[in-house]
Amino acid sequence: MANTGWDEFEIGAMLRTFEGEAGDIAGTLQEDRNYTQNSSFSASVADWRIEKPVFNKDFCIDCQFCWIYCPDISIISRDKKMIGIDMDHCKGCGICVEVCPTNPKSLLMFPEQAEEEVEIANWPAKETKEK
Amino acid sequence: MAFDKMELRDIEVWDGNFAAAQALRQCQIDVVSAYPITPSTPIVEGYSKFLADNYVEGEFVMVESEHAAMSGCIGASAAGGRVATATSSQGFALMVETLYQASGMRLPIILNVVNRALAAPLNVNGDHADMYLGRDSGWIQFDAYSPQEAYDLNFIAFRVAEDHDVRLPAMVHQDGFMTSHTAQGVYTMDDDTAYSFVGDFKPMNDMLDFEHPVTHGVQTEEDWHYEHKARQHNDLMTKVPAKIEEAFASFEKLTGRKYNQVEQYDMDDADVAVVCMGTSVETAREVATEMREKGIKAGVVGLRVIRPFPFMEIKEALEGIKAIATLDRSSPNGAAGMLFNEIAGALFNSDTKALLSGYVYGLGGRDLTKKHLVDLYTELQGNVDAGKVTTPLQQFIGVRGPKLQFL
Numbered sequence: 001m002a003n004t005g006w007d008e009f010e011i012g013a014m015l016r017t018f019e020g021e022a023g024d025i026a027g028t029l030q031e032d033r034n035y036t037q038n039s040s041f042s043a044s045v046a047d048w049r050i051e052k053p054v055f056n057k058d059f060c061i062d063c064q065f066c067w068i069y070c071p072d073i074s075i076i077s078r079d080k081k082m083i084g085i086d087m088d089h090c091k092g093c094g095i096c097v098e099v100c101p102t103n104p105k106s107l108l109m110f111p112e113q114a115e116e117e118v119e120i121a122n123w124p125a126k127e128t129k130e131k
Numbered sequence: 132m133a134f135d136k137m138e139l140r141d142i143e144v145w146d147g148n149f150a151a152a153q154a155l156r157q158c159q160i161d162v163v164s165a166y167p168i169t170p171s172t173p174i175v176e177g178y179s180k181f182l183a184d185n186y187v188e189g190e191f192v193m194v195e196s197e198h199a200a201m202s203g204c205i206g207a208s209a210a211g212g213r214v215a216t217a218t219s220s221q222g223f224a225l226m227v228e229t230l231y232q233a234s235g236m237r238l239p240i241i242l243n244v245v246n247r248a249l250a251a252p253l254n255v256n257g258d259h260a261d262m263y264l265g266r267d268s269g270w271i272q273f274d275a276y277s278p279q280e281a282y283d284l285n286f287i288a289f290r291v292a293e294d295h296d297v298r299l300p301a302m303v304h305q306d307g308f309m310t311s312h313t314a315q316g317v318y319t320m321d322d323d324t325a326y327s328f329v330g331d332f333k334p335m336n337d338m339l340d341f342e343h344p345v346t347h348g349v350q351t352e353e354d355w356h357y358e359h360k361a362r363q364h365n366d367l368m369t370k371v372p373a374k375i376e377e378a379f380a381s382f383e384k385l386t387g388r389k390y391n392q393v394e395q396y397d398m399d400d401a402d403v404a405v406v407c408m409g410t411s412v413e414t415a416r417e418v419a420t421e422m423r424e425k426g427i428k429a430g431v432v433g434l435r436v437i438r439p440f441p442f443m444e445i446k447e448a449l450e451g452i453k454a455i456a457t458l459d460r461s462s463p464n465g466a467a468g469m470l471f472n473e474i475a476g477a478l479f480n481s482d483t484k485a486l487l488s489g490y491v492y493g494l495g496g497r498d499l500t501k502k503h504l505v506d507l508y509t510e511l512q513g514n515v516d517a518g519k520v521t522t523p524l525q526q527f528i529g530v531r532g533p534k535l536q537f538l
Contacts, residue, residue, distance in 0.1 A: 006358040006365070011298060012237035013351070013359055014336050017344040025344075 015039075029078075041089075049092035051109045053085055054119050060106040066096035082106075103127055134159075134188045137181075139319040147281040147310035150317050151217065151243045151303065152177025154285035156187050157325035161212030161332070164192040164203025166222060169255045170307040171245035174217035197222035201229035201242075208238035209347045211337025213289070215240065219307060220247035223261040227268065233300045234269030235359065236348050239292035240300040241285065242270070246409065247307040248495040256496020257307030259408065259460040262437070263469055269363055271301035271371060272437040276412045279317045281305040283388055286320075289329045290378040297366065297374050298335060304437075306409040308496065320386065328385055367439040375436060392441040393448045394433035397423070401430030403511035404449065406470055407458035408434050411492075411499050415458075418504040427512045434470075445477045454486040454511040454520075458528075460493045467525055467538065486514045492528035503528050 010016075015038040018025070025033065035041045060082050067075040067082065074090040076083050085096075097107045104124045137156070145153065151174045155163065163182075165175035179191040192203045197218050208214040218226055223244055233240050246262050248254040265272065273288055275281040281303065288301040305311055320328070336345050351359060375392060383389040396416045398404060405415045412433035422429035432448050434441070449455060459468030466472070471489030478485060490507065493499045507528070514520050524538035 004358075006361040009358070009362075010336070011362060011366070012336060013235050013347065013349050014237075015346045015349050017346065021342040022344055023342075 044088040045091065046088055049090060050112055051092045051094065052087070052112050052114070053090065053092070053094070053096055053107045054110050054114070054116050055082070055085055056106050056108075056120050056123050057082070058106075058123075059102045059104055061102055063101060065099045065101060066107060069095050069099045071095065103129075133185075135185050136322045137186055139321060141319060142316045143319050144314050145278050145282070145317045146173075146312050146314045147275065147278040147305040148173035148245065148312065149177055150278040150282035151285055151305070152181070153319070154282050154325075155215050155243075156181040157320070157322055158213065158215075158286065158289050158329050159187060159326060160189050160215045162190045162192060162204070162207035162214045163216055164194055164200050164207060164214070165216045166194055166197045166200045166218070168197065168219050168222035170247060170257070170311045171217040171219040171222070171243060173311070174243050174245070178215075197225040198229055201226045201233065201240075204240045204242075205229060205233050205236065205238055205348075208233070208240050209236065209338050211332075211334035211339045213293070213332040214238075215243070215285075217243035217245065219245045220249055220255075220261050224249060224264060227264065230265060230268040230270060230300075232348060234363065237298040237363070238300055239289070239298055241288050241292060242300065242302045243281075243285070244302050244304045245307045245311045246304055252495075254495040255307070257309050257311075257409075258494050258496060260462070260494075262302075262304050262408075263461040265302060266438055266469070269299065269367070270438065271297075271299055271367070271375075273301060273303050274408050274433075274435060274437055275303060275305040275310060276408075276410055276433065277310060278305075278313070278315045279388075280390075281310060282317050282319075283382065283386070283390070286325060286328050287375075287378045287382055287390065290381070291371065291374050293329070293332065294374050295333065295335055296370050299363070299367065299371065304409070309410040318386070318388070324385065328382065371439050372436075372441065390435055391444075392436040393444040394431075394435050395448050396431040396433070397428075398430035398432065398448055398452075400428055401452055402428040402515055403454045403456075403508055404430040404432055404452045405456050405458060405504070405507065405511075406432045406434070406445075406449075406474055407460075408437070408470075409460065411458060411460065414499060414501065415504055418501050418508065421501075422505070422508045427508055429508050429511075440473055440477075442477050445474060446481055449474070449478060449483065449485060450481070452483075452485050454488070454514040456507055456511055457487070457489045458499075459489065459491050462491060462494055463525075471525070486511075486520045487524075488514065488520050488522060489525045490528050491525065494530075497529050499529065 019034045067077045074086040204214045248258045249260040273284045284303045292301040379390045415431040419429035457470035523536040527535035
């Protein structure tokens with residue numbers, strides 16, 4: 001695709017999402033879908049990010065708030081269990097961190113180059129709220 | 132299909148607008164997304180009346196501007212419907228941004244453009260300023276000189292635009308008021324015959340094909356944009372003219388009415404010729420015949436297809452002509468006229484010895500009279516006799532005040 005000539009693509013400023021027929025696409029997990037190379041799912045936009053969310057599963061209550069609010073469908077959840085972040089498509093907007101209701105939060109923003117294991121080891125303690 | 136058919140007489144007395152509206156009915160347009168503007172309003176009004184009276188199975192979408200009208204057409208066309216609308220002048224100008232979207236997305240929308248002057252000063256009458264504004268937009272442009280042609284060219288436009296080797300939108304132009312509001316006899320086709328000429332709409336990459344999801348109107352940058360534009364230009368240059376010829380031939384077979392990319396009148400032995408568009412072609416033909424009685428071998432070349440420009444056909448039509456006048460009904464605003472430039476370009480590397488002069492006329496609906504054309508042909512014959520262009524290369528016809536001429 002990258003270097004094809006002017007006469008070698010389908011007309012119409014049009015791109016297909018899947019190879020072949022979509023079939024039962026709503027019942028198929030993303031990783032099992034036959035995305036084309038042109039689908040944005042096949043492209044990494046990780047380099048758009050300057051801050052990244054780090055997920056600490058020790059405090060997560062699987063409320064799914066982050067999954068609902070993520071504007072780029074980059075929270076990966078299976079059987080209503082939060083299992084991680086799609087770092088190829090997350091753009092580091094921080095909305096998941098903002099909506100996380102746990103104390104301490106189960107998602108926090110760090111600079112892109114921060115090491116996940118180190119940050120999880122130094123995770124902030126529970127805040128006591130003044131009444 | 133649950134709609135009624137309409138009984139038409141063999142010849143109906145229709146103006147250009149009603150003729151176009153009847154064509155849209157007979158083509159069974161799925162979606163008309165429109166915003167009214169003089170003088171094109173009766174076309175979409177006509178369609179909506181036919182729809183309300185159950186003569187069409189479709190949707191009429193009322194929108195807030197012409198930009199939205201064409202955007203609605205683009206959406207409906209990408210979804211997979213047969214789509215058309217109409218506009219004029221300021222509305223056309225507001226539509227321009229979306230015209231490029233439609234052609235780049237290769238959507239076979241038909242736009243009836245009832246040619247009208249562009250403000251300021253505000254003017255509702257016919258000239259070709261809006262038609263000229265669309266000529267780089269990647270659309271196919273047909274020009275009708277009469278209500279009959281406005282009717283016929285709509286069918287031809289759908290046939291060409293929807294061809295899967297073409298898939299480009301097309302405009303059908305007619306002159307504001309002079310064609311759009313002048314009732315003439317129009318030979319009709321019955322509903323079944325008319326529909327059979329365009330056939331059922333065959334969708335391509337339509338968004339309602341849920342088994343094959345597509346994204347329309349994608350973004351490309353320096354990596355892909357050029358290839359898409361090159362492809363579109365290539366198809367306009369190489370594929371569209373043949374498809375237009377094919378459609379003209381099928382239409383002649385069906386109705387006996389013959390169209391050509393370049394309409395020639397008395398050109399075979401002509402010494403002097405006028406190249407023009409719209410209703411002026413008919414006036415020029417009448418004058419050309421009268422000039423021949425006076426001993427001047429006059430001919431007329433009318434452009435039926437403006438884009439893709441019939442470069443070779445024009446060159447052929449003007450072969451051996453001694454003096455040519457191009458008539459532009461739009462102010463070039465600081466250049467020679469479009470027709471002057473295009474004709475000069477077509478003839479430049481040929482063996483022609485023709486003397487070429489350009490004229491601007493009829494802005495804002497100012498009449499082009501027979502007297503103007505008699506003078507013009509006489510001037511062309513004077514150029515032939517003198518062996519050179521005896522006037523400046525650009526002259527204004529019919530403008531008040533001192534003679535206006537340049538170059």
